[in-house]
Amino acid sequence: MPARPAPNSLDAFLRDVSRRARLTAELATRDREAAQDIVQEAMLTLVAKYRNHDPSSWGPLFHRILHSRLMDHFRRESRRKKWFTWLDPMDDAGEEDPWQHIPDQVDTNPVTLLQRADNMDTVLDAVGNLPFRQQQAFLLRAWEGLDTAQTAEVMGCAEGSVKTHYFRALNSIRAKLGNIGTTAEDMS
Structure with a gap:
């Protein structure tokens, strides 16, 4: 061994x-x-x-x-x-794409999202749908436990930008999970 x-x-x-x-x-x-x-x-x-x-x-x-x-x-x-991009199919006849008429199967109802919030897949989906910079700020701060200065160093931006990205990420995730509101502690 x-x-x-x-x-x-x-x-x-x-x-x-x-x-x-x-x-x-x-x-x-x-x-x-x-x-x-x-x-x-x-x-x-x-x-x-x-x-x-x-x-x-x-x-x-x-x-x-x-x-x-x-x-x-x-x-x-x-x-x-x-x-x-030249590999994309050309639409010479002006016909509509039949795939555009398939209904979206994603449930965006906040009540349903809140009920499933205990499911980690739901949370990861909310994080996965964030813009890249918000996603990175959230994961580095909340998950990796880096402080604002360390996160700024990793992301190559100012500390104020990290705070903005992190704040927006928190708001977006809360909105998707149905939990609105931010405390001052979340901003630090």
Whole structure:
């Protein structure tokens, strides 16, 4: 039986952060395989470049690397979509697309969402539907426990922007789950 890594070891840190990082990337990309690749790249970069840094700096460093990898992914996807738009079917006859008439099966009733709020999938869906910057601010602050300054460092923006993104994310999630209202404590 292999020995367990020391609590302050890089292996322990990576084991602790891996599930949350994968879910963060999956929410952002909406692609499980791409998310796993992105998290793996971020972990390999942390190990290769920062293994000898102070263990207390690994969290913000890892999340900054993960954020950079996600941004790289979005840039690649944007370029790919730009170059392959010619593959979209042409509508020469001016006919309507029959797929546009299929009703949306998503229930957006706040009462129903509130009743299902105890289901983690509902909460994750609400987080997954946030704009990327709000999603990142929410996950880094609420889930990873980073403070405003650390979150700003990871996201590459000002602390005021982090507070704005986090506030908007909280309001959006609460609205989707049917819980309106914000306390001053949520803003800090």
